[in-house]
Amino acid sequence: MRERHEFHVDSARYLDDHGKPMDDLPALAGDTGRVLAAYRNMVLTRTFDAKVIALQRTGKCGTYPSVLGHEVIGTAIGQSMAKTDVFVPYYRDQAAHMLRGVGLREMLLYWGGDERGSANWKNCPEDLPISVPIATQCCHAVGVASAMRIRGEERAVVCCVGDGGTSKGDFLESINLAGAWHLPVVFVAINNHWAISTPRSLQTGAETIAQKAISAGLPGHMVDGNDYFAISEALDTALERARGGKGATLIEAVTYRLGDHTTADDATRYRTAEDLKRAWGKDGIKRLQNWLHDNDLWDAAKEKALQADSKATVEQAVEDYLAIEAEPPTAMVDYLFETLPPALQTQRERIVSKYRGGES
Ligand SMILES: Cc1ncc(C[n+]2csc(CCOP(=O)(O)OP(=O)(O)O)c2C)c(N)n1
Ligand SMILES: [Mg+2]
Known part of the structure; x- marks a missing residue:
């Protein structure tokens, strides 16, 4: 006799590439304040990103990893987390840091190669500072989460890791422990299709990164990381689950790294202009902007004002x-x-x- 054990990975998206709903939207779409705040943070992140690259090019900032293409995921993380949750980031999480209380000036001090920015982390709940790990942070995340569990606190950890990072032993050991101990941690594997010059297709033989959760006994969800509603819903659900003592989740957030790996890289050497063009067609910021327009929540004047406001905020931070x-x-x-x-x-x-x- 043979028994069959079946596992599955679901994938979610709500908006098509043009911002048109493909399905009934989750309830959070009705929270206009939240959605507009998200859009503003995404635009501010993109404005900041372009400026830091310009500063690096003119010798005013150190090597910097662009967040272009990750703005929606980071923003959703920053919004879904409670102040009492702990964020264990990797190096491309600027959008989340902004919402967690890290100033733009502090981030500039960090990327500028000057660690004095760390003094300002007192403004952030208990987050681990920005660092440049590949997957070691996953071990820290399960450490923090087990402390929360031992103390019986209703808090959770969000830990980000790249698609490349999920090939590493420390990621796999961490999800294993999170599953064995039912730890309150949400792993967000940001699949941006590249690990420097290694494409996702050569990174792992697994069809999805989300399915790595199955080996650890966790739920694994694949979501369109350029779809604000899909990623926010997945995070809200996983965080509620974690805080409620029901254990960890792995979310694979799919996007595309629209910039170079860092300012020390030149991606034109290993990827085609067509691939990049296709990825821009799925841009999550434009998608949400279209949706806001279609729902009479946005117009050209508001966009112009937001662009000017974001630019002024960034310029002030650079001056400081x-x-x-x-x-x-x-x-x-x-x-x-x-x-x-x-x-x-x-x-x-x-x-x-x-x-x-x-x-x-
Ligand atoms: C242990 C270790 N190996 C290699 C590197 C060099 N390195 C820095 S980032 C990176 C790629 C990581 O790719 P991914 O996890 O997909 O994140 P992404 O940069 O795409 O956001 C590598 C190999 C490193 N910093 N540490
Ligand atoms: Mg990657």
Whole structure:
């Protein structure tokens, strides 16, 4: 006798590429304030992103990973999370940080290669600061989530990871633990089709990334990450489930990385203009803008005002950022230990002798 064990992965989207509903929308679409706030955050994120790239190109900012194409996912995360939840991000989560209380100036300080931005994390609930991990953050997320469970708190963790990150052992070990211990964590695997120059098709033999959840005993959902309603609904449901003690969820949010991997990359070397053009046709910001227009919630004048407002907000943040004097090169080692170990002490002396005025 044979028994059959069946598993499935569902996928969700509500709006077509032009913003026309393909199905009845979830109730959250009726929350006009929420939807408009989301649209504003997406536009601000995109404005900020373009400006940081320009700053990097003119030597005023360090290497920066563009968030182009991820604005809808980050915005939905920032909105769905409660203040008491903890965000464990990766390096392309600017849209969520903005809604979690991280200032644009603080992000500029971080990407500018100046860690003083970390002082301002006091404004954020208890989030882990921006970092540049591939999947190590998943281990941190289950650690934070198990602390919440031990303390019996009604809180949850949201952890972001890229499609490339889901090939790593620390991601797989973390979802396994989250499943075994029923931890209050929502993993958002952001499938932007690329891991630097490695395409999604070479990343894994699995048909979907969401199905990795099955091996860990978690629900796995695939959602269109350019569909604000689909991703928000999936997050709301998964977070409620986690906070209610029902365990973890893996959401695969599908989008496309519309920019280079970072400002140190040139994606034209490994992908075609046609692919990029096709991806722009699915842009989530334009899709939501069309929907807002169709529902008489938006017009050209409002768009013009929002663009001007976003630009002014970003310009002010840049002005504040540029007004802060850069740390001397010795700052690289000065805040690591109370007493510097000998090897770092030697490095510090070299910095001081090499750079006049290197002393802080
Ligand atoms: C352990 C480790 N291996 C490799 C790298 C170099 N690296 C940085 S980002 C990246 C690609 C990650 O791709 P993905 O997880 O899909 O995220 P995306 O950048 O597409 O958002 C790689 C290989 C690294 N930082 N750390
Ligand atoms: Mg990727």
